[in-house]
Amino acid sequence: MNMKSEKEIRETEKVRQIGEELEPVFVDDILMSLKYYVDEEQAHLKIKDSEACKTCVGRGCLYFCPVGVYSLQADGTIQVGYQSCIECGSCRIRCEKDNIEWKNPRGGFGVAYKFG
Numbered sequence: 346m347n348m349k350s351e352k353e354i355r356e357t358e359k360v361r362q363i364g365e366e367l368e369p370v371f372v373d374d375i376l377m378s379l380k381y382y383v384d385e386e387q388a389h390l391k392i393k394d395s396e397a398c399k400t401c402v403g404r405g406c407l408y409f410c411p412v413g414v415y416s417l418q419a420d421g422t423i424q425v426g427y428q429s430c431i432e433c434g435s436c437r438i439r440c441e442k443d444n445i446e447w448k449n450p451r452g453g454f455g456v457a458y459k460f461g
Protein backbone atom coordinates (compact mmCIF):
# COMPACT_ATOMS: atom_id res chain seq x y z
CA MET A 346 0.00 0.00 0.00
CA ASN A 347 1.26 3.48 -0.89
CA MET A 348 1.21 5.54 2.32
CA LYS A 349 1.70 9.30 2.12
CA SER A 350 4.64 10.72 4.03
CA GLU A 351 4.07 13.43 6.63
CA LYS A 352 5.65 15.94 4.27
CA GLU A 353 3.22 14.99 1.46
CA ILE A 354 0.26 15.24 3.85
CA ARG A 355 1.39 18.72 5.00
CA GLU A 356 1.83 19.87 1.38
CA THR A 357 -1.59 18.53 0.38
CA GLU A 358 -3.16 20.36 3.31
CA LYS A 359 -1.34 23.57 2.37
CA VAL A 360 -2.60 23.34 -1.23
CA ARG A 361 -6.14 22.69 0.03
CA GLN A 362 -5.98 25.77 2.28
CA ILE A 363 -4.69 27.95 -0.56
CA GLY A 364 -7.51 26.66 -2.76
CA GLU A 365 -10.08 27.65 -0.13
CA GLU A 366 -8.65 31.16 0.17
CA LEU A 367 -8.69 31.90 -3.56
CA GLU A 368 -11.64 33.56 -5.21
CA PRO A 369 -13.44 31.08 -7.49
CA VAL A 370 -12.62 31.47 -11.18
CA PHE A 371 -15.21 30.75 -13.84
CA VAL A 372 -13.71 30.05 -17.24
CA ASP A 373 -16.85 31.20 -19.06
CA ASP A 374 -16.55 34.62 -17.39
CA ILE A 375 -12.93 34.90 -18.51
CA LEU A 376 -13.85 33.89 -22.05
CA MET A 377 -16.57 36.54 -22.07
CA SER A 378 -13.96 39.18 -21.24
CA LEU A 379 -11.80 38.43 -24.28
CA LYS A 380 -11.78 40.60 -27.35
CA TYR A 381 -11.38 39.06 -30.76
CA TYR A 382 -9.99 40.86 -33.77
CA VAL A 383 -10.96 38.38 -36.43
CA ASP A 384 -8.95 38.25 -39.62
CA GLU A 385 -11.66 37.56 -42.17
CA GLU A 386 -9.17 37.24 -45.01
CA GLN A 387 -6.62 34.85 -43.58
CA ALA A 388 -7.14 31.94 -41.19
CA HIS A 389 -4.21 31.29 -38.84
CA LEU A 390 -5.29 27.64 -38.42
CA LYS A 391 -6.06 25.03 -40.98
CA ILE A 392 -6.17 21.29 -41.47
CA LYS A 393 -3.30 20.23 -43.70
CA ASP A 394 -4.98 17.12 -45.12
CA SER A 395 -8.73 16.69 -44.58
CA GLU A 396 -8.61 13.07 -45.75
CA ALA A 397 -6.22 12.19 -42.91
CA CYS A 398 -8.85 13.23 -40.35
CA LYS A 399 -11.24 10.62 -41.69
CA THR A 400 -8.96 7.85 -40.46
CA CYS A 401 -7.88 9.53 -37.23
CA VAL A 402 -8.61 7.23 -34.28
CA GLY A 403 -8.56 9.58 -31.29
CA ARG A 404 -9.80 12.80 -32.90
CA GLY A 405 -8.21 14.61 -30.01
CA CYS A 406 -8.89 18.01 -31.53
CA LEU A 407 -12.55 17.58 -30.54
CA TYR A 408 -11.48 17.38 -26.87
CA PHE A 409 -8.25 19.29 -26.22
CA CYS A 410 -9.34 22.62 -27.67
CA PRO A 411 -10.75 24.58 -24.72
CA VAL A 412 -13.13 26.59 -26.88
CA GLY A 413 -14.33 23.98 -29.35
CA VAL A 414 -12.72 25.33 -32.50
CA TYR A 415 -12.79 21.89 -34.13
CA SER A 416 -16.00 20.13 -35.05
CA LEU A 417 -16.65 16.82 -36.76
CA GLN A 418 -18.54 16.89 -40.02
CA ALA A 419 -20.84 14.13 -41.31
CA ASP A 420 -18.25 13.08 -43.90
CA GLY A 421 -15.56 12.56 -41.23
CA THR A 422 -13.64 15.75 -41.95
CA ILE A 423 -13.01 18.45 -39.36
CA GLN A 424 -14.31 21.99 -39.60
CA VAL A 425 -12.13 24.72 -38.10
CA GLY A 426 -13.85 27.72 -36.50
CA TYR A 427 -10.59 29.66 -36.20
CA GLN A 428 -12.46 32.84 -35.24
CA SER A 429 -12.96 31.54 -31.66
CA CYS A 430 -9.33 30.48 -31.12
CA ILE A 431 -7.79 31.81 -27.90
CA GLU A 432 -4.26 30.93 -29.11
CA CYS A 433 -3.46 28.49 -26.32
CA GLY A 434 -1.25 26.48 -28.68
CA SER A 435 -2.54 23.01 -27.69
CA CYS A 436 -3.30 21.98 -31.24
CA ARG A 437 0.29 22.67 -32.27
CA ILE A 438 1.41 19.68 -30.27
CA ARG A 439 -1.62 17.46 -29.64
CA CYS A 440 -2.91 16.54 -33.09
CA GLU A 441 -1.91 12.90 -33.36
CA LYS A 442 -1.15 13.20 -37.05
CA ASP A 443 0.55 16.58 -36.90
CA ASN A 444 -2.19 17.63 -39.29
CA ILE A 445 -2.93 21.15 -38.09
CA GLU A 446 -1.10 24.10 -39.54
CA TRP A 447 -0.83 26.78 -36.86
CA LYS A 448 0.67 30.20 -37.10
CA ASN A 449 0.24 33.38 -35.13
CA PRO A 450 -2.49 35.65 -36.45
CA ARG A 451 -1.30 38.57 -38.54
CA GLY A 452 -0.42 41.76 -36.69
CA GLY A 453 -3.50 43.54 -35.37
CA PHE A 454 -5.59 40.37 -35.40
CA GLY A 455 -6.27 37.58 -32.91
CA VAL A 456 -7.41 37.49 -29.33
CA ALA A 457 -6.78 40.28 -26.81
CA TYR A 458 -6.55 39.41 -23.13
CA LYS A 459 -7.11 41.86 -20.36
CA PHE A 460 -5.69 41.43 -16.90
CA GLY A 461 -7.16 42.17 -13.50
Ligand code: SF4
Pocket residue numbers: 392397398399401402403404405406407415423439440441442443444445
Ligand atom coordinates in the same frame (compact mmCIF):
# COMPACT_ATOMS: atom_id res chain seq x y z
S1 SF4 B 1 -6.58 15.17 -34.12
FE1 SF4 B 1 -5.62 15.96 -36.01
S2 SF4 B 1 -5.75 14.30 -37.53
FE2 SF4 B 1 -7.13 13.81 -35.83
S3 SF4 B 1 -9.14 14.54 -36.52
FE3 SF4 B 1 -8.19 16.19 -35.30
S4 SF4 B 1 -7.09 17.47 -36.78
FE4 SF4 B 1 -7.57 15.54 -37.81
Ligand code: SF4
Pocket residue numbers: 390409410411412413414429430431432433434435436437
Ligand atom coordinates in the same frame (compact mmCIF):
# COMPACT_ATOMS: atom_id res chain seq x y z
S1 SF4 C 1 -4.65 27.20 -30.25
FE1 SF4 C 1 -5.89 26.42 -28.54
S2 SF4 C 1 -7.81 27.57 -28.68
FE2 SF4 C 1 -6.78 27.77 -30.66
S3 SF4 C 1 -7.60 26.13 -31.89
FE3 SF4 C 1 -5.71 25.35 -30.97
S4 SF4 C 1 -6.40 24.32 -29.12
FE4 SF4 C 1 -8.10 25.61 -29.77
